[in-house]
Amino acid sequence: MNVLNFPAIQSDFYLQDTVTVAKRLIGQVLLHESPYGVIAGRIVETEAYVTGDPANHASRGMTRRNSAMFGPPGRAYVYMIHTRWCLNAVTQPEGVGEAVLIRALEPILGLDIMAELRKKTNPRDFCSGPGKLTQAMAISGEHNHADLTSGTIRILEFEEVDNIIQTTRVGIKHAADRPLRFYSREDAKWVSKR
């Protein structure tokens, strides 16, 4: 199988309820045709950030940093936290600030590139966290607003995952009790722990 032939998920998908998008992104493939070569991983962990949610960057209105969240669906919202980049897929129509944070991947393509970028040898250290996977996938601030439905960074239709665990989100202060984190039970070994 050649992932490059898989169809990219189109913007209608990202117009579904953000929680639904977060669940259904599990099992799909994040691809980057990067300057280093083709890199890809299967999404195994996500979090939803919705309207009225104090943990959502968009909850206090639009700023320059979070503007991508208010843009069209299917774009990337990439921001920096504590020296690391994090990748979100923007959901909902333009003007609504919601997104899904991609938290972990199962590496599937370009493992040698990931090893080099991450300076790690164990594949479990490549993409088991939001800041790790952007480094492994060569994604950074320059990719903010990038179109994930076509272009060099895409999310591809791959498979549906049934056994999805729903728990609380990681590393947030506000609304920490809301169960808006999702991960694939079968792929728990690739998931971020903290």
Add this chain to the structure above:
DNA sequence: AGAGCGATGGCCT
């Protein structure tokens, strides 16, 4: 498993 800490940029006062 759990605590401590480095580190950068955005945003508000």
Add this chain to the structure above:
DNA sequence: GGCCATCGCTCTA
């Protein structure tokens, strides 16, 4: 100028 964050690493046990 200061606060704080969708984090990762290392050290201890």
